[in-house]
Amino acid sequence: MKTPRAERLVDMTHYLIERPRTLVPLTFFANRYSSAKSSISEDLTILKKTLKERGVGLLETIPGAAGGAKFYPYILEREADEFVNDMLKQVNDETRVLPGGYVYLSDLLGQPAILRQVGRLIATEYLNTKIEAVMTAATKGVPLAAAVAEQLNVPFVIVRSGENKVTEGPTVSVNYLTGSSKHVEKMELSRRSLPTGLNILIVDDFMKAGGTINGMKTLAKEFESDVKGVAVFAEGRANERQVNDFTSLLHVDTNLDSGEVIKVQLGNYKENIFRGRENKIVRN
Amino acid sequence: MKTPRAERLVDMTHYLIERPRTLVPLTFFANRYSSAKSSISEDLTILKKTLKERGVGLLETIPGAAGGAKFYPYILEREADEFVNDMLKQVNDETRVLPGGYVYLSDLLGQPAILRQVGRLIATEYLNTKIEAVMTAATKGVPLAAAVAEQLNVPFVIVRSGENKVTEGPTVSVNYLTGSSKHVEKMELSRRSLPTGLNILIVDDFMKAGGTINGMKTLAKEFESDVKGVAVFAEGRANERQVNDFTSLLHVDTNLDSGEVIKVQLGNYKENIFRGRENKIVRN
Structure with missing residues (x-):
């Protein structure tokens, strides 16, 4: 069963923040949440925007089928x-x-x-x-x-x-x-x-x-x-x-x-x- | 301007996880996101469910106007x-x-x-x-x-x-x-x-x-x-x-x-x- 977006966002935030500077593939999240890669990409865009706006860190997103996301903590x-x-x-x-x-x-x-x-x-x-x-x-x-x-x-x-x-x-x-x-x-x-x-x-x-x-x-x-x-x-x-x-x-x-x-x-x-x-x- | 739910969920997850066993009042989140306390309560319900399902920890939610949330990390x-x-x-x-x-x-x-x-x-x-x-x-x-x-x-x-x-x-x-x-x-x-x-x-x-x-x-x-x-x-x-x-x-x-x-x-x-x-x- 597909995990709803709200729950995906909570879990992805926790998952990425616990693994700084590690590439987490789109496919990993897609399987974890039984969701389409396109949905995961949209989730990552929300994460990236929020983590930047709140001064938490940089979410580097690598586009494409082999892509994923990598979280770099920083301080402003x-x-x-x-x-x-x-x-x-x-x-x-x-x-x-x-x-x-x-x-x-x-x-x-x-x-x-x-x-x-x-x-x-x-x-x-x-x-x-x-x-x-x-x-x-x-x-x-x-x-x-x-x-x-x-x-x-x-x-x-x-x-x-x-x-x-x-x-x-x-x-x-x-x-x-x-x-x-x-x-x-x-x-x-x-x-x-x-x-x-x-x-x-x-x-x-x-x-x-x-x-x-x-x-x-x-x-x-x-x-x-x-x-x-x-x-x-x-x-x-x-x-x-x-x-x-x-x-x-x-x-x-x-x-x-x-x-x-x-x-x-x-x-x-x-x-x-x-x-x-x-x-x-x-x-x- | 009101912060959309998706962004609230990302930021709240990060905020609570970085402060284990600390009571964060509903009013704090309500101000931070220019949102109604009832919306924050709904957010916390999603967080609680997800953090539990993923085995990350217990989000204790204290109801009422003076209430808030406290995150207890654990491992299953x-x-x-x-x-x-x-x-x-x-x-x-x-x-x-x-x-x-x-x-x-x-x-x-x-x-x-x-x-x-x-x-x-x-x-x-x-x-x-x-x-x-x-x-x-x-x-x-x-x-x-x-x-x-x-x-x-x-x-x-x-x-x-x-x-x-x-x-x-x-x-x-x-x-x-x-x-x-x-x-x-x-x-x-x-x-x-x-x-x-x-x-x-x-x-x-x-x-x-x-x-x-x-x-x-x-x-x-x-x-x-x-x-x-x-x-x-x-x-x-x-x-x-x-x-x-x-x-x-x-x-x-x-x-x-x-x-x-x-x-x-x-x-x-x-x-x-x-x-x-x-x-x-x-x-x-």
């Missing part, structure tokens, strides 16, 4: 600004300042709604770029990496620093120079967690001089990966940076000469995501 | 069995066995589609229970905890073991007995990451004797929390368990007396999720 600049400004207000709190120029963020990065918005934001920068895996450093980068990977619908891998853990099997390790204290540390990634030759996006919660991120870049090279970008929730103050090309939502200064304990500003996301590259789609 | 037993049996096949691989009875799972627990299904499964057990936070142990439990927290729409917190990290601020720490090697370790949780007095669900990737989970229970007590349940992706072999009441998807034995290197069976999820409690909704 207006919604991104509103979200990042809300984060700015929440981070701008003296009690968040920790020794060594670090800032307490775990409460924010443990909230599903915040993680989803960060994921949508970062995914928007790579709307036209094929990313095949997300890489992060244990432990605090993990929730962010998982959120970005979800929006891009690719796997994520966790790099571990310090002493060997016994529960990962054979690993590849590299040495790296920590930015601030300038000593040599070791980080490693399980050999089987990442195939070689992938396009990679590096994600982390906080970056100061960029030592950890630089280490991940070196490690990615060992896996013959191509690092397509670096994204962090917040960048801290750094006299010398080891990493120059990155996107940040927030810029956080602590213990300034002026006597201020914390000063939070917007990071470079507006420039990188909404002004840069070819993201005409999300300029509004 | 049939889909859960299919998923867990697929996991069983993938885990049943000799090369996954690591020293000390551990099993390599990071490749699976780094895939968004797998994490979503685990999240739906665990959330199904707590369909009728108010959970206010998810707790896990660094590092490998984090992706699972984030996935479960997303389906329950609650924050998650990460307990760290071993030496003090400087980036978390004031912490509460407890000592615990590791299950296998029986030595005393320390684990800690940042004081500000968890309010006191919450209903908590403990989630981890792998449990052997249960030392880590027992430690988390002790830590939860320090936060005056009520541990409502424990869920793990896989349970390993243990001669003596410190934790008895838990839900597992898989049971993994390694290096058996029979000479087998690995033996994977279903965990106790069927009993705990689909036979137990009052989950009549998801029995099919």
